[in-house]
Each structure stands twice: as C-alpha cells, then as structure tokens.
Amino acid sequence: MKLPKITFWRVVFAAVLALGAWSAYLRFFRGLGASTNLSDQFPWGIWIGFDALCGIMLTAGGFTLMGAVHVFNIKEWRAIARPALVTAFLGYLLEAFALMFDLGKPWNIWHPLIMWNPHSVMFLVGWCVMLYLGIMALEFAPVVFERFRLEKPLRILKIVSTPVVITGVVVAVVHQSALGSLYLIVPGKLHPLWYTPLLPLLFFVSALAAGLAMTVFESTASARHFNHALAKPLLLSIGRVLLITLVVYAILRIHDLFHTGSYRYALQLGYEANMFWVEMALTIALPIGLLLIPKIRNNPFSLYIVSIITVLGFVVNRLNVAVTGMEAASGVRYVPKWSEVSVTMMMVAFGIFWFAVAVKYLPIFTHEHERPAAAPELVKAA
Amino acid sequence: MPSAILYDATLCIDCKQCEQACATQNKNPYDDSIGKEQRTSDHKFTYVHDTFGNEKFMRKLCMNCLDPTCVSVCPVGALVKHKEGPVSYNADACMGCRYCMVACPFGVPKYEWTKTIPRVRKCIMCPDRVLAGKQTACAEACPTGATLFGDRDALIAEARKRIAAEPGKYVPTIYGLNEVGGTSVLILSSVPVEKFGYPPAAKYGEKPLPPLTADVLEHVPQVVTVGWAVLGGIWWITNRREIVKESEKP
Numbered sequence: 001m002k003l004p005k006i007t008f009w010r011v012v013f014a015a016v017l018a019l020g021a022w023s024a025y026l027r028f029f030r031g032l033g034a035s036t037n038l039s040d041q042f043p044w045g046i047w048i049g050f051d052a053l054c055g056i057m058l059t060a061g062g063f064t065l066m067g068a069v070h071v072f073n074i075k076e077w078r079a080i081a082r083p084a085l086v087t088a089f090l091g092y093l094l095e096a097f098a099l100m101f102d103l104g105k106p107w108n109i110w111h112p113l114i115m116w117n118p119h120s121v122m123f124l125v126g127w128c129v130m131l132y133l134g135i136m137a138l139e140f141a142p143v144v145f146e147r148f149r150l151e152k153p154l155r156i157l158k159i160v161s162t163p164v165v166i167t168g169v170v171v172a173v174v175h176q177s178a179l180g181s182l183y184l185i186v187p188g189k190l191h192p193l194w195y196t197p198l199l200p201l202l203f204f205v206s207a208l209a210a211g212l213a214m215t216v217f218e219s220t221a222s223a224r225h226f227n228h229a230l231a232k233p234l235l236l237s238i239g240r241v242l243l244i245t246l247v248v249y250a251i252l253r254i255h256d257l258f259h260t261g262s263y264r265y266a267l268q269l270g271y272e273a274n275m276f277w278v279e280m281a282l283t284i285a286l287p288i289g290l291l292l293i294p295k296i297r298n299n300p301f302s303l304y305i306v307s308i309i310t311v312l313g314f315v316v317n318r319l320n321v322a323v324t325g326m327e328a329a330s331g332v333r334y335v336p337k338w339s340e341v342s343v344t345m346m347m348v349a350f351g352i353f354w355f356a357v358a359v360k361y362l363p364i365f366t367h368e369h370e371r372p373a374a375a376p377e378l379v380k381a382a
Numbered sequence: 383m384p385s386a387i388l389y390d391a392t393l394c395i396d397c398k399q400c401e402q403a404c405a406t407q408n409k410n411p412y413d414d415s416i417g418k419e420q421r422t423s424d425h426k427f428t429y430v431h432d433t434f435g436n437e438k439f440m441r442k443l444c445m446n447c448l449d450p451t452c453v454s455v456c457p458v459g460a461l462v463k464h465k466e467g468p469v470s471y472n473a474d475a476c477m478g479c480r481y482c483m484v485a486c487p488f489g490v491p492k493y494e495w496t497k498t499i500p501r502v503r504k505c506i507m508c509p510d511r512v513l514a515g516k517q518t519a520c521a522e523a524c525p526t527g528a529t530l531f532g533d534r535d536a537l538i539a540e541a542r543k544r545i546a547a548e549p550g551k552y553v554p555t556i557y558g559l560n561e562v563g564g565t566s567v568l569i570l571s572s573v574p575v576e577k578f579g580y581p582p583a584a585k586y587g588e589k590p591l592p593p594l595t596a597d598v599l600e601h602v603p604q605v606v607t608v609g610w611a612v613l614g615g616i617w618w619i620t621n622r623r624e625i626v627k628e629s630e631k632p
Contacts, residue, residue, distance in 0.1 A: 104478020
C-alpha cells in the first residue's frame with residue numbers, strides 16, 4: 001500500500017483534526033463548561049457567531065446561483081452553479097454537525113419537528129435547516145447520478161427540478177433573514193450599532209453579497225489548485241453583480257444608521273466603534289471602492305482578492321452582531337476558549353476537505369455533455 | 383385567577399428563609415456558603431441582595447412575566463406560561479439552544495454548564511403549589527410578610543395603598559406593574575431597583591418583547607407564497623422564451 005505523501009497542509013489538517021477530537025471529547029464528556037468560555041452572562045459564543053451565522057451566510061451563493069441559473073436562466077453562470085450548490089450543501093451539513101457541539105442536548109435536535117412554537121425564530125431556523133438540507137439533497141443528487149450514469153432517477157429528478165429549486169430559494173431566503181431576526185428580541189442587549197428592525201433584511205442582502213464573494217473565492221481557489229480554467233466573462237459578470245449587491249447593502253446599512261440615529265455611537269471611539277469601523281471598511285468602503293475601478297473589476301485575480309476582503313468583512317459583521325455587540329450588556333468580555341476555536345477550525349477544515357473531494361470525484365466543474373462516455377472506475381480516478 | 387408575588391423590600395430583614403425554602407422546594411443544595419452567594423445560578427433560583435449596605439435588601443428571582451420573552455423564543459415550547467402565574471420549564475423537551483438565556487430581558491435563566499446532560503434552571507414560581515391553590519415556598523417561608531403571594535390585582539391594590547400611606551418611604555412606582563407588559567413578581571422598594579441590577583423601567587418600556595419577533599414571523603407565509611409565485615412566474619417567462627427560440631430554429 002502506498003502511504004499518503006506528507007505535505008505541509010496535510011500536517012496542518014491532521015493537527016486540526018487531532019485537536020478537534022480532543023475538544024470533542026471535552027465537550028461531550030466534560031460538558032459545555034469545560035470546553036467553552038460560555039457563561040450564564042454570555043450563553044452564545046463563536047459556535048453560534050461563526051459556525052452558524054457565518055457558516056450559513058457563506059452558503060448563500062448556493063441559492064443565489066441555483067435561482068439565477070435555473071429560474072432566471074442566466075446561462076453564463078451555469079458553470080459556477082454546481083460549485084456553489086456543493087458549498088451550500090456542505091455548509092449546511094457542517095452547520096448541522098457543529099450544532100451537535102453547541103446544543104446542550106443535541107439528541108433533542110429533532111424536537112422542533114413535533115413540538116411547535118411558531119412564535120419562535122429559532123423554531124423557524126430549525127425548520128429551514130431541515131427543509132433546505134432535504135431540498136439540497138434533491139438538487140445535488142443529479143451530480144451523483146450523473147457520475148454513475150443512473151439515467152432513470154436522473155429523468156425523475158429533472159421533472160421536479162424547477163419546483164425544487166424555487167422552494168429551495170424561498171426557504172434559503174427565509175432562513176438567511178431569520179438568522180438576523182433572531183436578534184430582534186434583544187433590543188436592550190445588542191449594541192445600537194447593530195440592533196435595528198432592519199436586521200432580517202440586512203442579513204439577507206449581506207448574505208447575497210457574501211455568498212457571491214464566496215463563490216468567486218472558492219471557484220478561483222479550486223481552479224488554481226486543480227489547474228482548470230474558469231471562463232473570464234463569467235467571473236467578471238459575477239463581479240458586477242457583487243458590486244451592485246454591495247451598493248444596495250451599503251445604502252440600506254448607512255441609511256438605517258442615520259434613520260435610527262445609531263451613527264452617533266460610531267463616533268464615540270471605543271471597542272464597539274472600532275469593530276464597527278473595521279466592519280464598515282471591509283464590507284463597504286474597500287470592496288465597493290475597489291470594484292468601482294474598472295481595472296480591478298475586470299481582472300480575475302484582483303476580483304479574487306476583493307472577494308476575500310468581502311468574505312472577511314461579512315464574517316466580521318456576523319461576529320460583531322453575535323459577540324462584539326452583545327458583550328457590553330452582558331457585563332463580561334467573551335474570548336473563546338482554545339477548544340471552541342479548535343472545533344470551529346475543524347469545521348472549516350472539513351469544509352475544505354470535502355469540497356476538494358467533491359470537486360475531484362464528482363462532475364462539479366464539468367457538465368453532462370462534457371463528461372466521459374463511460375463512468376471511470378473509482379479506484380482509477382483516485 | 384392570575385396570581386403574583388409582592389416583595390416589599392422595606393420589610394425584608396435578610397433572614398434568607400426564602401432562599402432556604404426555595405432550595406428545598408426545587409431540590410437544590412443549601413448551606414451557609416451557598417447562602418452567602420450573591421447571585422442566582424443553576425443551584426440558587428433566588429437570593430437576597432445585601433451588599434448595598436444600610437440595611438437595604440432586595441430579592442432577585444424570575445419575574446415570571448405576563449408575556450414572557452423566554453416562552454416566545456423557545457423553539458420547542460419547553461417554557462410555558464400558566465394562566466395562574468408561573469413560567470415553568472420542561473427539561474425533556476429542551477434541546478439546549480439557550481435562546482431563552484440570550485433573550486430574557488432580566489437575565490434570569492441559568493444553565494448547568496458543568497453537566498453533560500444540562501438543564502436551564504430558574505425560579506418557576508412553584509407551579510405544583512400554585513396550581514394546587516397554595517402559595518409559593520418563598521412566600522410561605524417569609525416571617526415578616528416581605529414576600530406575599532396572592533391575586534395579582536389584589537396585590538397591586540395593596541402595594542398602591544402602601545405607597546399612598548407612606549409616600550416618603552417608597553419609590554412611588556411598583557416595579558413589575560407594567561415593565562415588559564407586566565410581570566407576576568411585583569417589587570416595592572425605598573431604593574430604585576436598578577441599583578440592585580434590575581433593568582431600569584425605561585430600558586424596555588411597557589410593551590412586551592415577544593411581538594418584536596412574532597410580528598416579523600407573521601409575514602413568513604406571505605413571503606413564501608409571494609416568493610414562490612414571483613419566482614414561478616419568472617421561470618415560466620424564461621422557459622417560454624427558450625421554447626419559442628427552439629421552435630423558431632430552422
């Protein structure tokens with residue numbers, strides 16, 4: 001048997017997995033207290049702020065691209081719809097996995113199915129996760145069926161594909177905005193720089209932008225890694241739509257700051273204001289400023305850099321809502337414990353790993369008409 | 383009839399009988415060192431705040447709101463408001479999302495962080511006693527009448543009478559009368575309650591919090607149907623264009 005080659009990234013991956021396994025042991029055999037810095041004052045940490053809020057936000061390219069290609073019939077985006085769908089599917093699976101760590105009693109995760117409370121945003125969030133996972137399984141199944149040339153189930157799925165995609169877009173939109181709605185109930189706790197009745201809309205629009213940026217980022221990154229070219233016009237048109245989405249977001253966010261009067265807090269220098277300005281720079285000033293320059297907008301590599309900035313910016317935004325903005329009212333300063341960070345890193349590592357595996361073994365960046373005449377043996381492909 | 387607890391801080395002597403009775407009622411441990419703990423926690427659902435000095439005391443316990451935020455946010459309905467007053471908790475239904483802790487305006491629910499099968503812990507206003515027509519354990523144990531249990535309206539009338547009788551003695555408002563829509567715990571005090579860590583009355587106002595999310599959730603069916611119709615319409619148009627284009631091919 002051939003042993004896998006030892007490379008830098010494989011060592012990192014193994015280390016992340018080993019630490020993650022140790023953290024998982026602490027979490028499930030010693031409890032949340034031993035594995036996190038959460039407390040009665042600060043009950044939600046990065047497992048909600050990053051794993052859930054950022055994780056789901058970064059999957060938004062999935063419903064955006066599926067909707068754009070299969071409903072709006074934007075043909076030139078077709079090549080990138082599948083990678084986006086795979087990201088979304090993986091993102092949701094990992095989010096469900098990450099929830100096992102955060103929930104106090106994860107074995108009760110299915111309870112919202114039979115114990116209803118339609119007044120609860122969390123109830124809606126739970127249902128959205130379950131429904132959209134099922135829908136994405138249907139959307140993703142053709143990729144697997146194509147790979148193994150199962151023509152009959154492919155034909156059946158083709159018949160229901162349009163209603164499935166439409167339902168997926170609707171559920172995903174509701175889910176993205178519901179994650180913002182979660183915080184509508186804490187007017188006295190979330191800092192006014194982030195608390196606004198507009199939270200659901202802001203979460204939705206920013207998810208569109210972050211999802212598009214993520215799609216540009218991961219497609220370019222995997223194209224570089226797997227040595228296949230991406231159509232330039234495709235990337236450039238996504239860049240233009242990203243710019244428009246960012247501008248819409250900027251108008252909503254800035255108008256809302258003045259409308260609610262919260263802009264005043266931005267001028268009181270301090271922890272919250274500093275984090276607010278970092279967020280504004282990374283989500284609005286930098287990406288919009290850069291994308292407005294035609295030379296940058298029309299170059300795949302600089303677009304790649306802008307997409308990384310945008311993704312980082314909206315990650316800061318979500319963490320500001322979940323952590324920065326909640327600290328002052330809680331009376332404690334929350335810094336995640338090493339084991340919290342390590343579980344989150346394990347989720348990211350799993351995401352990259354499974355995305356790479358999917359791209360390698362399934363027709364993700366290729367298409368039906370491009371696939372080989374006969375399904376190659378799995379062993380050979382490996 | 384909705385019942386309530388009236389706590390008159392000016393009658394409190396810091397004997398901690400309520401703490402002891404609460405611990406017994408809820409099967410929590412209690413000894414001298416727990417008696418000294420100046421906070422509510424997973425094993426202490428009420429305490430008498432005595433660090434303010436000058437013989438001024440203040441009880442802390444779950445307010446058992448009339449329209450409780452925790453009940454509205456719980457995804458599985460593990461928290462329930464009884465019409466008699468108590469806000470009870472069903473640990474078997476709970477999945478441990480801790481949204482109740484995030485949402486509670488009074489910071490009441492506590493968590494068993496050290497347990498591998500953790501529960502949310504808080505004062506639940508003795509539902510087994512109250513639903514059987516008895517008073518809460520803390521009210522029963524109170525030797526001075528600082529903690530009274532009874533019909534909410536009757537207790538409000540009593541509180542108003544006390545304020546009117548000795549206007550200089552009390553802060554002239556009943557805390558809990560209208561805060562976040564009113565609570566089943568009413569507080570009279572000579573010192574503003576916010577000095578003891580309660581949110582000031584103005585912070586959340588007199589409206590209950592649950593509509594903040596419930597009103598948004600009401601729009602979800604609309605968003606779903608309109609969204610479906612619009613996307614379906616767009617698909618129909620784009621699909622039709624394709625069919626026409628196909629048929630026009632030579």
